[in-house]
Amino acid sequence: xxxxxFVAGLVATLVAAxxxxxxxxxxxDTHEYRFAFVATFFIAALGLQILTGYAGLISLGQSGFxxxxxxxxxxxxxxxxxxxxxxxxxxxxxxxxxxxxxxxxALRLRGAYLALATFAIPIAVIALAKKxxxxxxxxxxxxxxxxxxxxxxYVLTWPIAGLMFVLAWLLLLGKLGRSFRTIRESEIxxxxxxxxxxxxxxxxxxxxxxxxxxxxxxxxIVIGFVNPDTFSINLSLLLLIGVVVGGLGSLVGVxxxxxxxxxxxxxxxxxxxxxxxxxxxxxxxxxxxxxAAVYGFSLLLVxxxxxxxxxxxxxxxxxxxxxxxxxx
Amino acid sequence: MRMRFGLLAAMLVAAxxxxxxxxxxxxxxxxxxxxxxxxGGTFPLSGPAAYYAPIPVGMKAYFTYINTRRGADHKxxxxxxxxxxxxxxxxxxxxxxxxxxxxxxxxxxxxxTFGALGTxxxxxxxxxxxxxxxxxxxxxTGATEFGARYREKPYSMGWQPDxxxxxxxYGKYAAQNWPTKKIAVLYQNDDYGKNYLDGLRSGLGAKDSxxxxxxxxxxxxxxxxxxxxxxxxxxxxxxxxxxxxxxxVKTFATxxxxxxxxxxxxxxxxxxxxxxMGLALANSDATTLDGTISTxxxxxxxxxxxxxxxxxxxxxxxMAKWAPNADAKNTFFYYGFAKAYDVVKLLQATGKNPxxxxxxxxxxxxxxTNPGALKGVKVTTSATDPxxxxxxxxxxxxxxxxxxxxxxxxxxxxxxx
Numbered sequence: 186x187x188x189x190x191f192v193a194g195l196v197a198t199l200v201a202a203x204x205x206x207x208x209x210x211x212x213x214d215t216h217e218y219r220f221a222f223v224a225t226f227f228i229a230a231l232g233l234q235i236l237t238g239y240a241g242l243i244s245l246g247q248s249g250f251x252x253x254x255x256x257x258x259x260x261x262x263x264x265x266x267x268x269x270x271x272x273x274x275x276x277x278x279x280x281x282x283x284x285x286x287x288x289x290x291a292l293r294l295r296g297a298y299l300a301l302a303t304f305a306i307p308i309a310v311i312a313l314a315k316k317x318x319x320x321x322x323x324x325x326x327x328x329x330x331x332x333x334x335x336x337x338x339y340v341l342t343w344p345i346a347g348l349m350f351v352l353a354w355l356l357l358l359g360k361l362g363r364s365f366r367t368i369r370e371s372e373i374x375x376x377x378x379x380x381x382x383x384x385x386x387x388x389x390x391x392x393x394x395x396x397x398x399x400x401x402x403x404x405x406i407v408i409g410f411v412n413p414d415t416f417s418i419n420l421s422l423l424l425l426i427g428v429v430v431g432g433l434g435s436l437v438g439v440x441x442x443x444x445x446x447x448x449x450x451x452x453x454x455x456x457x458x459x460x461x462x463x464x465x466x467x468x469x470x471x472x473x474x475x476x477a478a479v480y481g482f483s484l485l486l487v488x489x490x491x492x493x494x495x496x497x498x499x500x501x502x503x504x505x506x507x508x509x510x511x512x513x
Numbered sequence: 514m515r516m517r518f519g520l521l522a523a524m525l526v527a528a529x530x531x532x533x534x535x536x537x538x539x540x541x542x543x544x545x546x547x548x549x550x551x552x553g554g555t556f557p558l559s560g561p562a563a564y565y566a567p568i569p570v571g572m573k574a575y576f577t578y579i580n581t582r583r584g585a586d587h588k589x590x591x592x593x594x595x596x597x598x599x600x601x602x603x604x605x606x607x608x609x610x611x612x613x614x615x616x617x618x619x620x621x622x623x624x625x626t627f628g629a630l631g632t633x634x635x636x637x638x639x640x641x642x643x644x645x646x647x648x649x650x651x652x653x654t655g656a657t658e659f660g661a662r663y664r665e666k667p668y669s670m671g672w673q674p675d676x677x678x679x680x681x682x683y684g685k686y687a688a689q690n691w692p693t694k695k696i697a698v699l700y701q702n703d704d705y706g707k708n709y710l711d712g713l714r715s716g717l718g719a720k721d722s723x724x725x726x727x728x729x730x731x732x733x734x735x736x737x738x739x740x741x742x743x744x745x746x747x748x749x750x751x752x753x754x755x756x757x758x759x760x761x762v763k764t765f766a767t768x769x770x771x772x773x774x775x776x777x778x779x780x781x782x783x784x785x786x787x788x789x790m791g792l793a794l795a796n797s798d799a800t801t802l803d804g805t806i807s808t809x810x811x812x813x814x815x816x817x818x819x820x821x822x823x824x825x826x827x828x829x830x831x832m833a834k835w836a837p838n839a840d841a842k843n844t845f846f847y848y849g850f851a852k853a854y855d856v857v858k859l860l861q862a863t864g865k866n867p868x869x870x871x872x873x874x875x876x877x878x879x880x881x882t883n884p885g886a887l888k889g890v891k892v893t894t895s896a897t898d899p900x901x902x903x904x905x906x907x908x909x910x911x912x913x914x915x916x917x918x919x920x921x922x923x924x925x926x927x928x929x930x
Contacts, residue, residue: 215619325704408611410637
């Protein structure tokens with residue numbers, strides 16, 4: 186059980202936890218606020234990592250489940266006077282149930298077909314949120330009851346993110362984690378060794394959506410506002426990109442994915458204006474689409490340099506630093 | 514006893530610190546120094562509403578003009594203070610607006626935001642701005658609630674006529690001119706689109722039943738075919754489009770694709786721009802677009818009759834100078850340029866020692882004419898009327914000359930809610 190990889194993972198986790206703990210001492214309130222967004226992306230992407238990285242099921246539906254979590258929190262806290270914190274488990278649970286139910290039709294589909302089917306999730310829930318406007322506030326959205334400072338947002342989101350990380354780790358540690366990996370490698374092999382495909386796949390969707398629900402709930406609390414369009418397919422794509430950038434099949438890697446989704450688009454214009462000075466880039470940093478170009482370019486760069494994501498890069502660095510690991 | 518002394522000392526220190534910070538606060542507001550006004554805003558430079566990306570550039574052109582010319586006081590800028598204009602992309606996504614707005618307030622320490630764009634994005638930061646007591650002025654949305662909630666949210670204020678009032682004008686016009694014609698409404702399914710729809714119904718009054726179908730679409734929807742086909746099947750002779758530029762262009766293109774030619778089109782002012790219509794024209798029929806009705810409160814800088822207007826000339830000259838790559842025919846630049854005029858007026862009204870309180874007070878006592886607006890349009894506010902622009906003119910699109918022309922005289926468009 187206690188392999189070198191396990192130890193390396195544990196060390197990486199402890200280092201990350203220590204960094205997260207002391208980071209507020211060095212960050213401005215604005216950056217703490219941004220890191221709170223990183224935490225919400227981290228939680229939602231952890232769910233996707235379980236589904237895609239471990240169980241091998243590609244999903245573009247994560248933002249739809251985030252919407253369910255976000256609206257659960259908003260409606261309960263604004264219209265029914267609940268404390269926001271108290272709504273978080275329920276937000277996860279409702280999204281989890283929705284994900285579990287979606288798992289059944291998804292059983293029939295594989296690979297790219299499954300990805301396309303999951304495409305429908307955000308589209309459907311956004312349409313529903315707009316349709317039942319008396320309940321949800323409609324397309325115009327809803328303000329939450331209070332505005333958090335950056336520090337409050339950080340202190341709220343990261344402990345929950347830590348908890349969710351431990352939860353993900355525990356879930357994957359035992360039989361369930363092995364079942365996920367088996368169906369990823371070969372469904373036939375999985376069935377023949379006694380893995381129940383229906384249970385395993387629907388459970389993967391349910392767990393993944395539970396994480397999305399918790400992430401979405403925090404997302405709403407941190408922004409202080411929800412509207413359906415925020416949870417468009419773009420957000421799902423960003424989360425998938427985050428998982429790939431972090432490294433498929435690595436829980437710790439998701440942190441880097443979450444950092445990527447939050448910071449690269451934000452700083453794309455700055456990166457461009459910085460690149461402009463020595464190279465004389467003809468792109469105006471303030472021009473529409475300039476940021477997106479930088480974002481796309483950095484994504485390609487990451488995938489070229491680190492095809493297995495940041496986690497793969499770290500693993501490689503670790504191996505080159507400790508070549509003796511092969512001899513043991 | 515020693516504890517008490519410690520407590521007393523702590524209280525004294527705290528009191529002293531409070532006094533000092535209070536004094537410092539009285540001396541200079543954030544974003545104001547002897548030489549500078551730092552102001553900003555968030556805009557959709559990318560994403561579904563990126564058509565509006567020219568607006569902050571137009572504002573910048575006017576601010577740069579103010580910064581470089583010598584005013585009546587022989588000083589450059591606003592009474593010697595240069596305007597530093599910071600604007601960031603939020604992609605029309607409230608999650609980004611929340612972060613970029615905090616960047617403006619906490620890192621850039623702006624005095625206020627001006628003209629920040631979008632109903633939902635700005636709605637997302639209303640509470641934050643009012644909590645921090647940072648003015649959020651002249652927001653680029655006509656959502657009625659930016660004016661209507663002035664008692665609860667005194668730091669937030671709009672600029673243009675509100676959507677409800679505009680919708681009401683179309684309703685009245687339709688009831689008068691097309692009393693028997695059936696109307697299909699294609700609207701953006703959010704607060705902004707519904708604001709228009711409610712206004713239209715209110716204006717139609719008893720003729721409300723002329724609306725035979727209402728079809729909602731999302732701002733980011735890839736297609737509006739379903740809605741346009743439903744409108745065609747309803748047999749409506751009049752189509753009202755309440756959408757931002759991107760879905761508007763799609764709607765016109767889809768009308769051509771499904772061979773739907775309504776007799777009349779009503780188009781909301783936020784898309785009624787020569788540039789957007791040019792794009793629509795390229796993808797649709799001139800006959801469908803010709804005669805489209807909308808409203809405007811600004812004069813059309815492309816209209817030949819304003820070629821010798823001093824403000825239009827200034828606009829063209831400054832755009833050529835400070836944004837030479839921009840297509841100044843796109844009137845979203847002009848919208849920004851004209852809005853910046855009112856920003857400068859507000860900054861000037863804060864006097865020698867500008868504070869946010871003085872700025873808010875000035876915003877509640879606007880009383881001037883904007884040279885970029887139609888003749889006769891007044892920019893006025895009062896303690897109980899926080900809507901700066903209330904008058905509009907109907908405009909009609911000429912598909913051959915590719916230009917919006919004024920129709921009739923000024924209408925007081927403030928309907929209230």
